[in-house]
Amino acid sequence: MPELPEVETIVRDLRPHLRGRRLEAVLSLNPVVLRFPSAESFRAAAEGAVFGVLGRRGKFIHAPLSSGEHLVVHLGMTGTLTLDPGAAPVRPHTHLRLRLDSGQELRYRDPRRFGRVLLGSARQLTKAGLLPSLGPDPLARTFAGWPEDGRVRSSRRAVKALLLDQQVVAGCGNIYADEALYLGRLRPTRAAASLSASQWARLAAALTVVMREAIRRRGTSFSDYRDGFGARGEAYESLMVYGRAGLPCVRCGRPLVAGRVAGRTTVYCRWCQR
Numbered sequence: 162m163p164e165l166p167e168v169e170t171i172v173r174d175l176r177p178h179l180r181g182r183r184l185e186a187v188l189s190l191n192p193v194v195l196r197f198p199s200a201e202s203f204r205a206a207a208e209g210a211v212f213g214v215l216g217r218r219g220k221f222i223h224a225p226l227s228s229g230e231h232l233v234v235h236l237g238m239t240g241t242l243t244l245d246p247g248a249a250p251v252r253p254h255t256h257l258r259l260r261l262d263s264g265q266e267l268r269y270r271d272p273r274r275f276g277r278v279l280l281g282s283a284r285q286l287t288k289a290g291l292l293p294s295l296g297p298d299p300l301a302r303t304f305a306g307w308p309e310d311g312r313v314r315s316s317r318r319a320v321k322a323l324l325l326d327q328q329v330v331a332g333c334g335n336i337y338a339d340e341a342l343y344l345g346r347l348r349p350t351r352a353a354a355s356l357s358a359s360q361w362a363r364l365a366a367a368l369t370v371v372m373r374e375a376i377r378r379r380g381t382s383f384s385d386y387r388d389g390f391g392a393r394g395e396a397y398e399s400l401m402v403y404g405r406a407g408l409p410c411v412r413c414g415r416p417l418v419a420g421r422v423a424g425r426t427t428v429y430c431r432w433c434q435r
């Protein structure tokens with residue numbers, strides 16, 4: 162599932178190519194992935210609009226349009242958003258094709274269809290309950306003070322569960338939660354309330370480091386994720402714990418163990434993470 166680094170990579174890839182481009186035509190649109198508005202309204206609002214500067218909020222891609230509305234894409238489990246030559250063959254499971262005045266096409270593809278596409282003003286989409294409220298972003302300059310919310314610091318939930326909660330930290334998912342807890346040397350099952358101030362600071366720093374490092378490697382492609390041009394990322398090879406249960410810990414050499422925390426497979430080192 163694409164997390165912050167994967168979504169950020171796509172946004173950075175597409176941003177210079179979309180900015181100032183006119184959206185000439187909606188060539189195809191599968192209503193299955195369109196959550197808002199209707200297909201007719203989508204076409205009417207999208208065609209003729211010019212793209213502004215692409216951004217990211219948590220795992221959501223936001224493309225502001227000249228109309229003042231946002232084209233919003235969430236990649237779900239298996240979604241990809243790519244810029245393809247107009248003549249490129251259309252692959253199966255392509256649910257949205259937008260032709261640009263450059264002759265290229267912005268294509269959204271999603272075999273498992275857990276992703277979603279929205280078009281509307283931020284206010285409209287928020288009011289409709291389609292844009293959840295999000296916690297601080299690990300790439301933000303102010304993130305070192307995370308979490309500022311005392312209710313988070315005193316929570317009895319497992320720290321791993323907090324990392325997966327988008328209202329506590331935006332953009333983190335199973336891969337980078339495990340990586341950050343390993344780098345921060347914290348047991349995923351630890352109750353949040355048991356962390357000291359210095360441990361919180363270590364975890365905040367670890368989140369930022371693992372996200373930045375994964376962006377540098379253009380994201381993790383162990384399954385469906387592809388960048389804005391359809392290529393694989395290289396971060397999988399550098400992951401320290403995710404997908405490495407039973408293999409030696411890179412720090413102490415003892416085998417990593419897998420457990421289940423917050424309903425998700427969780428890999429950690431019993432020795433290094435206390």
Ligand SMILES: [Zn+2]
Nearest residue numbers: 410413430433
């Ligand atoms: Zn270890």
